[in-house]
Amino acid sequence: MDKVVEFINTGCFREALARLCRLARQPVEDGRTALCNWEPMFSPSDKNVLLELLEKDGPDAITRINHNNNPLLLLQALDEYCHRIYGPDTVRPDDRIIDGFGTSKVLSIYPGFGGGKLKQQFGNLSFWLKHHRVIPLDNTHGIPVDVCDIPPGHKDWTTSRFESAFVKIGIVQFTDNVELDIDYTDNNFFICRGISDGEKRLDSALDHIRNAKADGVHLLIMPELTITPNIRATISEQMMDLALRDGEDHELSVPIIVPGSFHEQCKSKWRNHAEAICGLDGTTLFGSDKRERVTYNGCGEMIESSPTPITCLTSPLGLIGMTICRDLFMGNSATVLQSLPLDWLFVPSMSDKLGPHKATAKTLYDTRGTIIAVANQQMPDAVEYDQGFVHHEKYDEGETGLTIITIRRTDTCLRIML
Structure with a gap:
């Protein structure tokens, strides 16, 4: 999580988003993922406050989020802010993001697509990401993705x-x-x-x-x-x-x-x-x-x-x-x-x-x-x-x-x- 904060403090918001998605996918001791532990911490009312703060304070609102107590609020803040400052027309699929674990691509979602049924299900990132899909290009099987x-x-x-x-x-x-x-x-x-x-x-x-x-x-x-x-x-x-x-x-x-x-x-x-x-x-x-x-x-x-x-x-x-x-x-x-x-x-x-x-x-x-x-x-x-x-x-x-x-x-x- 320290690397996520470092990315945010240096203005590397897509890198922070990709890194946070990697952390969310990591397994925990009982076979679930970190995301499963984060979900009960989230309150929908927090997001409404966040959107107001983003309108008012821009990226400063992101730096004030307690990432340990509410990592999903930070995830949604990065998702929203990257959408606002980059937009779907400026993010290209050939933009490779070095997230500290490896290489990822942060893709804007076409309206009406992006996640399918996963958008409706807890326990996966598509449920929490409104504007982006984050795809790791490396994996433990050694098969490259592009x-x-x-x-x-x-x-x-x-x-x-x-x-x-x-x-x-x-x-x-x-x-x-x-x-x-x-x-x-x-x-x-x-x-x-x-x-x-x-x-x-x-x-x-x-x-x-x-x-x-x-x-x-x-x-x-x-x-x-x-x-x-x-x-x-x-x-x-x-x-x-x-x-x-x-x-x-x-x-x-x-x-x-x-x-x-x-x-x-x-x-x-x-x-x-x-x-x-x-x-x-x-x-x-x-x-x-x-x-x-x-x-x-x-x-x-x-x-x-x-x-x-x-x-x-x-x-x-x-x-x-x-x-x-x-x-x-x-x-x-x-x-x-x-x-x-x-x-x-x-x-x-x-x-x-x-x-x-x-x-x-x-x-x-x-x-x-x-x-x-x-x-x-x-x-x-x-x-x-x-x-x-x-x-x-x-x-x-x-x-x-x-x-x-x-x-x-x-x-x-x-x-x-x-």
Whole structure:
């Protein structure tokens, strides 16, 4: 706490906020967190007095708070003051805050988003923070976390596309009979080096994007191991050409698209990599690397590296995350991912059974309000398999081809359109 006071006395208010959030998350002797001990100390009437003092005295009001007797009042004071002096338009996701424990990002919350169901529950910071989310970029699992923003020149365009009262999510399952080119190594691993018909898969992907655009889809997700890096690059190139020729409302201009994932080499090591792109001109928004290998035909998936941090995208729809298949529910990557205050989570998947995906999606929505969209492709030679789905206020199962789920936006949450 002394470091928090030091930050405040030197005018480093965001650093103080990030540090205090770290302290709140620390475990205490009986398995709870420090935040659980702070909550009974707080009186709502204290906050009303605090707001009056902030209006009158500015940061001097913060220095007079007894941080040992009422740390949550100090937390709310820092949250309010940082919002007033910085504001959502001046705080960038690339602003890294050194808080004394490590590195964090202090993000402004878009109106109507930020914390979901956690806003309604004691025992978590989203309940107490009105204006910000504080995300540590380091963790005990050694998996880096990062936060990025929609690039300048694309943000206004994307924001204008999300002004509708509804959000339409498209999930794809390919039915073009294009097969994976699977190579098995001598030490019982497999690599997907390509697909049987790249032109056919490109045409299928473009058709789905065109149909999604024609239907007003905002978010489009394709399955794991379906779009090679070359096909993804071609899709982006065509978007750029169309933007130059036809303007910003061209036939492929779905705001955010996840064109599946595929095996590719990064510094001579194999990874399973996915990217989200902006449909305006194909610009990459953020990426994801799979960390938990699957077993197929008695062989392990050849994942030799996962250099991309677990990355979140700030957007007008809130905080968006992405992960590939079993990373949703398996291993340390799932633990880190599930600790983040995500509003949306996109999951390209290739699996015959989605039981663990469904269970995790339900838990994340019920406890955090995170909306999960899983685009699933059946495994090679599968006879029976589960369809992809979107889990929000209810479970909506996909169909073959393109499935579109429409969700109603409100000021404080998202609701299914009846």
